[in-house]
Structure formats: C-alpha cells, structure tokens
Amino acid sequence: MTKRATDRTAIVTAVVLLLLLVIPQRAWCVRIKELSHVEGARENMLTGYGIVVGLDDTGDDTKSYYQSIANMLEHFGIRVPADQIDVGNVAAVMVTAKLPPFAKPGMEIDIDVASVGDADSLAGGTLIMTPLLGPDGKVYAVAQGPLTMGGFNTRGGGGKTQKNHPTAVHVPNGAIVERAVPITFSQKDSIRLFLNSPDFATASRIANAVNLVWPNSAKATDPATVEVLVPPKYRNNPVPFVAQLQELEVAPDIRAKVVLDERTGTVVMGGEVKILPVAISHGNLSISVAPPKGGRQAIGSQKTVFLGDEKSSESNLEVLVNALNRIGATPRDIIAILRALKATGALKADLEVI
Numbered sequence: 112m113t114k115r116a117t118d119r120t121a122i123v124t125a126v127v128l129l130l131l132l133v134i135p136q137r138a139w140c141v142r143i144k145e146l147s148h149v150e151g152a153r154e155n156m157l158t159g160y161g162i163v164v165g166l167d168d169t170g171d172d173t174k175s176y177y178q179s180i181a182n183m184l185e186h187f188g189i190r191v192p193a194d195q196i197d198v199g200n201v202a203a204v205m206v207t208a209k210l211p212p213f214a215k216p217g218m219e220i221d222i223d224v225a226s227v228g229d230a231d232s233l234a235g236g237t238l239i240m241t242p243l244l245g246p247d248g249k250v251y252a253v254a255q256g257p258l259t260m261g262g263f264n265t266r267g268g269g270g271k272t273q274k275n276h277p278t279a280v281h282v283p284n285g286a287i288v289e290r291a292v293p294i295t296f297s298q299k300d301s302i303r304l305f306l307n308s309p310d311f312a313t314a315s316r317i318a319n320a321v322n323l324v325w326p327n328s329a330k331a332t333d334p335a336t337v338e339v340l341v342p343p344k345y346r347n348n349p350v351p352f353v354a355q356l357q358e359l360e361v362a363p364d365i366r367a368k369v370v371l372d373e374r375t376g377t378v379v380m381g382g383e384v385k386i387l388p389v390a391i392s393h394g395n396l397s398i399s400v401a402p403p404k405g406g407r408q409a410i411g412s413q414k415t416v417f418l419g420d421e422k423s424s425e426s427n428l429e430v431l432v433n434a435l436n437r438i439g440a441t442p443r444d445i446i447a448i449l450r451a452l453k454a455t456g457a458l459k460a461d462l463e464v465i
Contacts, residue, residue, distance in 0.1 A: 144357035161241030171228035309335035312364035367460035376442025
C-alpha cells in the first residue's frame, strides 16, 4: 500500500470516528419548538349544540330532544309544538372543535360531531348551521355540512351488526372561523416560553442555548418558564426572532421512567433507568443484580442471571430485560419482577402501568 493510500485510509478512519462521536450527541438534541410553546400561542376549545337532519330513520326516538327541532323551526319562522313532532330522521348532537393559535376569520378547522340522544347512526346526515362557542360565551366558529363516515349500525332478526362508531364522526374542515382570539405578539420587550414538560434541567439548558446566541437575554424563572428578551431590532417584527429562537437545539433532561402494558406485555423504558444491587427469586428464575467476579455481565445457567459492573454498583434495566428474554421469561414474569424491584426501591425510576 502506498503512502498516499495509507494517509487516505487514516483520514477516512478519523472522519468516521468523529462522526460516531458527534452524531449520537446531536441525535439526542431537540428543537426548542418541540420542547415548548410561546405564551399565548395555544389552542382554545369550542363547543356547540346542533341538529343533524336527513337520517334514514336512525335519529332520536326520545321526545325530550324534539324541543331542539321546534326551536330550530321557529328560528325560520315556522312554529310547531314540540309534542306534535315525531320524526326519526333528526338527531341532536354536540359539536366540538379546537381553535388553533393565530387562527383568522375565514380559516377552516376540523370538528367532531357526537350524538347526545338515542340515535342509532349519524351516517348520511347533514349538520345544520351550529355556532361554536368559547369559554367566554362568544361565537368563534360556525359548523355546517354533510357527515360522512366509515361506520354503520344495522338491526334485524333480533340481531345487531355494527362497524366502527356510527354515532360519532370527525369532519375535516367542517367549520369556518368567524372570530380571532386576540393575541398581543408585537411591541413586547420579552416573550415567555412555556415548557411542555416542566423540568429544572431542561429549562436551564434552554436558557443557556439562547444566551449563546443572544448573550444575557434569557433566564429560567421556574421549571416551566423561560423568559427571553427580544432584541431591539426585532421589537416591531418579532416573528423572525421567534423563528430563529425555536430552531435552536437543546438536549432535554428526561426523567427515568418505565411504562408497562399488562394487556400486551409491552415494556418501554428510558435510557437512564438504573437498578441498585438486589436479588430476586421469581418462580424458577433467580436474578442477582451485583458485580460478577469475572466481568461486566455473565449469564450463569438458563435460570440464573448475574448483572452488574465491577466499577459500578448499578445496572441498566435494559440489560436485565434482555437477559430475562434470553432465558425465556414471559412478559408477565418481567412485569412482576419490575414491580418487585420498584417495591424494594432497587428500581430507580417511575413505574407506570397502563
């Protein structure tokens, strides 16, 4: 091999090693946009009460809901006593929606329509114009239009056949925004970032990342809030500043947590979950979390597992779960062992069962 080829190989090797060192670190970094949201930039819940017409005799049978039909007809100048109404092609429904931040009049938003009576199905119906109210009682959007769904509900011969959920339907772009939520975004000396998952370390890291770009402009006031001073040149137009701010990357601090799903036997754990020295006997399985004499990790027999590190008194939970899987432990065995570890205090993580 020539000297030039040797030098080229050395350079390629150095670049590969550098990438191996850099890529894992950056892989854990997340944009501030994913970790927080700007104060005031949040969704608002909307609710309305409406009527669905055009059903194929699958509407409400309870006469107490016929008053809604009478009120609707009276709105159009037609007066019919509620006790004289007897139709099966109409259903009373609740309409809900989420108003996105910075939504403007004329924009379309999704809605969810669900029956509040004893209707069998809303398939094929049409929602009559329904005002959607905010918590302040004001109308922020209006919903109307046909309801299409993939579900059905049929009865006959004493039996019943149902697919999906025919009394609730999601309608994309089913409402039009009529009023914008007032948000004062410009002419501010500072903005506040609210963390989606409050954490002291993450809030401090976000402030440090911002200060590296705009020195002495950010501080973490509490685990859920980071206050950032807006540079003078962006006071009249803060959008470019916020866009740059949210693109900054931060390595969030993740709390050690283990989630167990007893129905499927699924175990999900974070990389920071540790186990202190402990010994467990479960059925014909024997588990010892302690530094083995011959190395970092050893599996004795098919029924005994030794885990640990001669230089550390802790073991990673992932190593334990993988070892248990190799010796044939069932998901129920693993869940029982993890619960026992948590009860003894050896499992240094939050344990959540779903």
